[in-house]
Amino acid sequence: LMVWLRRCTHYLFIVVVAVNSTLLTISAGDYIFYTDWAWTSFTVFSISQTLMLTVGAVYYLTFTGVPGTATYYGLIMTVYTWVAKGAWFALGYPYDFIVTPIWLPSAMLLDLAYWATKRNKHSLILFGGVLVGMSLPLFNMVNLITVADPLETAFKYPRPTLPPYMTPIEPQVGKFYNSPVALGAGAGAVLSVTFAALGCKLTTWTYRWMA
Numbered sequence: 001l002m003v004w005l006r007r008c009t010h011y012l013f014i015v016v017v018a019v020n021s022t023l024l025t026i027s028a029g030d031y032i033f034y035t036d037w038a039w040t041s042f043t044v045f046s047i048s049q050t051l052m053l054t055v056g057a058v059y060y061l062t063f064t065g066v067p068g069t070a071t072y073y074g075l076i077m078t079v080y081t082w083v084a085k086g087a088w089f090a091l092g093y094p095y096d097f098i099v100t101p102i103w104l105p106s107a108m109l110l111d112l113a114y115w116a117t118k119r120n121k122h123s124l125i126l127f128g129g130v131l132v133g134m135s136l137p138l139f140n141m142v143n144l145i146t147v148a149d150p151l152e153t154a155f156k157y158p159r160p161t162l163p164p165y166m167t168p169i170e171p172q173v174g175k176f177y178n179s180p181v182a183l184g185a186g187a188g189a190v191l192s193v194t195f196a197a198l199g200c201k202l203t204t205w206t207y208r209w210m211a
Contacts, residue, residue, distance in 0.1 A: 051195050053107060054128075057069075057107050058196045058203075059203055105139050110132055112131075121200055130192065130193060
């Protein structure tokens, strides 16, 4: 019975948590369209992606106890997201509109922290959390660099769900005065430790429920 329960939980986890993570981060890159608020949105979205990646990957990692699982989780999210973004492409949006999923490098750092400390849960929370929080905004910037011209794209392909009063009306000028990467990495380094701790706690609850 216990083996059956664990297997069911395992498959349930892959489907439910990974799908929900993907759904919550599917609009990663929408900050391209909020032209006047681009950098604020970038920071907020970086933290939201950090939350979903860290909680899910740490949960899955500590559930299996096998270093490498976090990267596998990041890969699941990436594939799901490519499928969803592919739908946008099919609707006629240009390829450079489809923002690159950038979770894998951060997920690999989680695995590294877990493996290097001989599967120490507390090291995973502290070191892994900080590494993800600091790295994800950096990789997230790849999204803005790879989109040809964010302003032109925002005007040419307006987001259907964007209300009229949010439509961009002027270009963003002082882009790098207050670095969104630094702000996202600073906030992420602190918050991701909490996110990682939550992921570990979810594993504890899962085992308790199955016992």
